[in-house]
Amino acid sequence: MDYNHRSIEQKWQQFWADHQTFKTSESTEKPKYYVLDMFPYPSGAGLHVGHPLGYIASDIFSRYKRLKGFNVLHPMGYDSFGLPAEQYAIQTGQHPAITTETNINRYREQLDNIGFSYDWSREVRTSDPGYYKWTQWIFMRLFEAWYNKETDQAESVNTLIYKFENNGSTGVFAVSDDDVNVFTAEEWKAYSEEEQQHELLKYRLAYLRESTVNWCAALGTVLANDEVINGVSERGGYPVEQKKMMQWSMRITAYADRLLKGLDTVDWPEPLVEMQRNWIGKSVGASVKFPVPQLDTVIEVFTTRVDTIFGVSFIVLAPEHELVADLTTDEQRAEVESYIDKTSKKSELDRMADTKTVSGAFTGSYAKHPLTGEDVQIWIADYVLAGYGTGAVMAVPSGDQRDYLFAKNFGLPVIPISDSQNIEEAADPNKDGRYINSDFINGMTYAEAVPALVERLENLGLGKAKVNFRMRDAIFGRQRYWGEPVPVYFKDGLPYLIKEEELPLLLPEVDKYLPTESGEPPLGRAEGWKYQDEYEYELSTMPGWAGSSWYWLRYMDPQNDTAFASREAVDYWKAVDLYIGGSEHATGHLLYSRFWNKFLKDLGYHNEEEPFKKLINQGMIQGRSNFVYRILDEEGKGTNKFVSLGLKDQYNTIPLHVDVNIVHHDVLNLDGFRKFRPDFSDAEFILENGKYICGAEVEKMSKSKFNVVNPDDIIRQFGADTLRLYEMFLGPLEQSKPWNTNGIEGVYKFLRKIWRLFHDAEGNFVVSDEEPTKAEYKALHKIIKKVEEDIERFSFNTSVSAFMICVNELTD
RNA sequence: GCGGAAGUGGCGUAAUUGGUAGCCGCACCAGACUUAGGAUCUGGCGCCGCAAGGCGUGGGGGUUCGAGUCCCUUCUUCCGCACCA
Numbered sequence: 001m002d003y004n005h006r007s008i009e010q011k012w013q014q015f016w017a018d019h020q021t022f023k024t025s026e027s028t029e030k031p032k033y034y035v036l037d038m039f040p041y042p043s044g045a046g047l048h049v050g051h052p053l054g055y056i057a058s059d060i061f062s063r064y065k066r067l068k069g070f071n072v073l074h075p076m077g078y079d080s081f082g083l084p085a086e087q088y089a090i091q092t093g094q095h096p097a098i099t100t101e102t103n104i105n106r107y108r109e110q111l112d113n114i115g116f117s118y119d120w121s122r123e124v125r126t127s128d129p130g131y132y133k134w135t136q137w138i139f140m141r142l143f144e145a146w147y148n149k150e151t152d153q154a155e156s157v158n159t160l161i162y163k164f165e166n167n168g169s170t171g172v173f174a175v176s177d178d179d180v181n182v183f184t185a186e187e188w189k190a191y192s193e194e195e196q197q198h199e200l201l202k203y204r205l206a207y208l209r210e211s212t213v214n215w216c217a218a219l220g221t222v223l224a225n226d227e228v229i230n231g232v233s234e235r236g237g238y239p240v241e242q243k244k245m246m247q248w249s250m251r252i253t254a255y256a257d258r259l260l261k262g263l264d265t266v267d268w269p270e271p272l273v274e275m276q277r278n279w280i281g282k283s284v285g286a287s288v289k290f291p292v293p294q295l296d297t298v299i300e301v302f303t304t305r306v307d308t309i310f311g312v313s314f315i316v317l318a319p320e321h322e323l324v325a326d327l328t329t330d331e332q333r334a335e336v337e338s339y340i341d342k343t344s345k346k347s348e349l350d351r352m353a354d355t356k357t358v359s360g361a362f363t364g365s366y367a368k369h370p371l372t373g374e375d376v377q378i379w380i381a382d383y384v385l386a387g388y389g390t391g392a393v394m395a396v397p398s399g400d401q402r403d404y405l406f407a408k409n410f411g412l413p414v415i416p417i418s419d420s421q422n423i424e425e426a427a428d429p430n431k432d433g434r435y436i437n438s439d440f441i442n443g444m445t446y447a448e449a450v451p452a453l454v455e456r457l458e459n460l461g462l463g464k465a466k467v468n469f470r471m472r473d474a475i476f477g478r479q480r481y482w483g484e485p486v487p488v489y490f491k492d493g494l495p496y497l498i499k500e501e502e503l504p505l506l507l508p509e510v511d512k513y514l515p516t517e518s519g520e521p522p523l524g525r526a527e528g529w530k531y532q533d534e535y536e537y538e539l540s541t542m543p544g545w546a547g548s549s550w551y552w553l554r555y556m557d558p559q560n561d562t563a564f565a566s567r568e569a570v571d572y573w574k575a576v577d578l579y580i581g582g583s584e585h586a587t588g589h590l591l592y593s594r595f596w597n598k599f600l601k602d603l604g605y606h607n608e609e610e611p612f613k614k615l616i617n618q619g620m621i622q623g624r625s626n627f628v629y630r631i632l633d634e635e636g637k638g639t640n641k642f643v644s645l646g647l648k649d650q651y652n653t654i655p656l657h658v659d660v661n662i663v664h665h666d667v668l669n670l671d672g673f674r675k676f677r678p679d680f681s682d683a684e685f686i687l688e689n690g691k692y693i694c695g696a697e698v699e700k701m702s703k704s705k706f707n708v709v710n711p712d713d714i715i716r717q718f719g720a721d722t723l724r725l726y727e728m729f730l731g732p733l734e735q736s737k738p739w740n741t742n743g744i745e746g747v748y749k750f751l752r753k754i755w756r757l758f759h760d761a762e763g764n765f766v767v768s769d770e771e772p773t774k775a776e777y778k779a780l781h782k783i784i785k786k787v788e789e790d791i792e793r794f795s796f797n798t799s800v801s802a803f804m805i806c807v808n809e810l811t812d
Numbered sequence: 813g814c815g816g817a818a819g820u821g822g823c824g825u826a827a828u829u830g831g832u833a834g835c836c837g838c839a840c841c842a843g844a845c846u847u848a849g850g851a852u853c854u855g856g857c858g859c860c861g862c863a864a865g866g867c868g869u870g871g872g873g874g875u876u877c878g879a880g881u882c883c884c885u886u887c888u889u890c891c892g893c894a895c896c897a
Binding site: 270271272274275277278279281283285301302303304305316382383384385388389390392393394395396400402403468470583586587664665666667729730731732734735736737738740742743744745746747749750789790793795797798800801802803804805808 | 814815816817818823824825826827828835836837838839850890891892893894895896897
């Protein structure tokens with residue numbers, strides 16, 4: 001008898017299931033602790049050995065916290081709406097719900113094998129109507145809310161309507177579209193229902209507006225910016241074009257400041273915090289208007305250096321700027337159009353590679369400098385981005401290097417504006433000196449000049465202090481089937497919410513999962529799907545991140561049918577104490593979740609400003625591919641011979657991926673190879689030292705590279721405890737590293753050694769009642785201290801090593 | 813270009829506070845046992861050198877009694893952002 005991982009693990013997993021060992025309740029005197037994993041999308045490929053890395057760490061921590069006397073909430077669920085299931089449905093006609101169910105069952109089986117201590121009675125699935133009822137409910141709250149800047153929080157639109165009815169639009173400080181109307185209370189009351197609703201839409205946190213979207217014709221859907229990579233869709237790599245469309249959006253920009261401030265209060269990895277800061281991209285400056293008399297309009301620019309305004313020698317617009325066509329004079333038209341044409345053909349990659357080339361075109365028109373009244377040339381250039389700020393900049397060649405190069409290249413004036421500037425060779429952006437050539441700010445310092453200028457501009461009505469954010473509102477609609485229906489119908493072209501008691505608005509059946517012939521989303525195919533048999537429902541569905549933006553709250557009270565979670569549950573569990581997941585969600589899920597969390601707090605549904613107190617990014621586990629080297633003949637054709645790694649340079653060879661599961665310590669199992677590739681069943685091998693040595697390379701873990709290692713296989717051979725221990729032993733949790741099954745024996749041997757410490761030769765459990773020796777006590781307490789310290793600082797790898805040393809000492 | 817992380821034996825790594833660099837594991841080498849095995853146990857294992865000894869944490873410089881750790885500089889790799897006005 002020896003260490004039998006199979007019977008041990010089966011026994012205890014059964015015991016946990018029978019006794020509901022990990023079921024959690026709120027009725028306890030113990031302090032609470034909430035440990036959360038980022039729930040997976042149940043893909044058809046199942047789990048590979050990289051997926052559970054973070055789950056193992058969080059499971060260890062959960063068990064540790066329970067032993068420390070905490071009431072630990074440690075749940076798991078599935079982010080089960082998503083494109084792959086829909087793609088599969090399009091290809092096979094299989095309903096995505098069925099595929100999803102199958103995949104979830106497979107995931108569950110694999111997760112169970114690993115022996116996690118989840119409270120499965122709290123499982124959630126975002127595609128479950130009982131769950132998405134509340135996703136829709138939150139959407140309704142967002143639709144019915146506006147952001148009041150005075151109170152710095154979201155409020156019901158009723159408070160806004162009240163203001164409109166009593167004082168009109170004066171005194172309303174809201175985060176909203178810039179083109180809101182100005183009206184009195186009387187005017188408001190005189191508005192038609194349609195006009196009122198139209199105006200309110202400009203304030204709602206979930207709102208409809210025409211936006212330029214990333215339209216992917218091949219997928220028949222709109223993609224978020226973060227789902228488009230180098231001009232093609234992240235999934236599938238299909239081309240993506242810019243298209244104007246009525247779209248649901250989320251006014252996340254209302255929360256920009258609070259999202260930024262909150263980052264100082266959370267215990268998150270610094271790189272992640274930095275990424276969110278960059279994404280939000282706050283810059284403090286001023287907006288300045290340059291009048292264009294001949295068009296009776298103004299060009300608005302945003303600048304962080306309003307102090308340099310007297311150094312402005314020209315204005316640059318993005319080629320896509322809406323005024324470009326009107327500004328272009330007939331003489332310049334050909335040049336401008338050809339430049340726009342050239343820009344639009346440039347791929348993002350080209351623009352990246354081309355940061356040094358200066359290019360642009362003069363529109364032929366002039367704007368008036370707001371303070372000097374002088375004429376300023378208006379140019380277009382692709383270094384100005386349509387999507388940032390106003391899509392226009394005031395160019396100050398003496399203070400900005402890109403403007404400097406542009407001016408030198410096109411022979412435009414460079415005006416020094418400070419007595420401390422050196423602009424012989426390059427622009428000098430320093431703020432240290434005193435201003436020159438700058439009218440009424442001459443002689444002032446930077447600190448004196450900025451308020452003086454802002455005041456002057458405000459008095460002229462040509463500028464104001466402004467904070468600009470890089471972050472834009474999030475587009476919320478998707479032209480897809482497999483997502484939450486938006487609980488909205490249309491009457492006279494305006495959106496209205498369905499009644500709360502009509503939730504959930506169930507996803508209707510359709511004959512096909514493709515867009516309709518007229519280009520409507522798949523929901524347009526649902527027969528007789530009309531609100532009160534009369535009004536069109538919204539046909540787009542919610543994006544993937546909708547369901548995942550509040551799921552940690554649902555775990556607190558997952559079966560509740562009258563609220564997303566009961567007040568008691570929410571007040572008890574509060575926020576997630578430890579959240580473990582990948583850093584790829586830095587600017588998606590983690591930002592949207594913080595947004596929804598703050599919103600629900602504003603409406604008084606809970607008291608937590610931040611949802612995730614502490615966060616850890618586990619590293620990604622890459623694959624380690626193995627290669628065999630096929631010898632080529634003189635014509636470069638593959639032969640039937642394969643040469644071992646060390647001898648391959650003597651031949652002309654081509655590397656072929658070989659299944660890592662038939663390679664052991666880089667030595668190829670020849671019989672295994674013949675079975676793996678029956679087409680090479682009569683292959684010949686040139687060996688070194690009697691072995692065929694494979695080459696190895698680190699790549700993404702994927703089926704096509706034959707480097708996928710399935711946890712089930714490892715567990716069958718070595719057991720879940722070995723797998724868990726080995727994943728932790730592999731290196732620091734946060735670090736990315738390739739999976740390499742070589743070395744797992746060391747961990748397995750260690751577990752066997754422990755087992756043998758407490759079992760006799762027949763396999764009977766034997767412990768003695770003898771008083772332990774001093775040395776034994778010392779080893780015991782040393783390891784208790786060490787393991788505790790290591791777990792507290794998430795240094796699991798050193799913890800495993802320490803345990804091995806301890807056991808070595810005891811067996812010596 | 814900007815921001816971040818990281819470079820330590822053949823490999824994964826350790827060194828928690830500036831204090832014996834390389835713990836633990838893999839691989840490898842030698843030995844024991846032997847029903848010859850991809851089992852188990854014992855010992856060795858940074859590099860050069862027979863040794864004494866010397867060198868050694870990407871390179872160069874510095875602070876310090878003392879540097880893998882701190883500072884400057886430089887190179888490389890990975891991640892994030894993309895001309896941010």
